[in-house]
Amino acid sequence: GGAPPSRIAVHKSFWFDDCFDADILAAFDDAIADGVDIISLSVGGSTPGQNFNDSIGNGAFHAMKKGVLASISAGNSDPDPAKVSNVSPWFLPVAASTIDRKSLTRIELGN
DSSP states (O other), X not given: OOOTTOOOOOOOOOBTTBOOHHHHHHHHHHHHHTTOSEEEEOOOOSSOOOGGGOHHHHHHHHHXXXXXXXXXXXXXXXXXXXXXXXXXXXXXXEOXXXXXXXXXXXXXXXX
16 A cells, blocks of 8 residues: 555665675665655565574664664565564564455446
């Protein structure tokens, strides 16, 4: 969803086939400096990082300290069920699914 006064700020942290910690942290810092309310990041490794020894965990902690919610993918590199790699307690982990769901809603337009 969205809100009429909302805007999107995009910060690149992934380059070709690799994602460097410095780029992830710079993207967090830039987004916070831009005054965003929410950071959404869909990057995950194959194993859980140690909370303060992980760039995603560190960036999300810094965002939380500044009052910015970080919504981070729970994991993003393995199709195995129940595999979670982003586990820090200071961000909102989001899971994805391959279940095909349809929600049909009838709407009426005024004109």
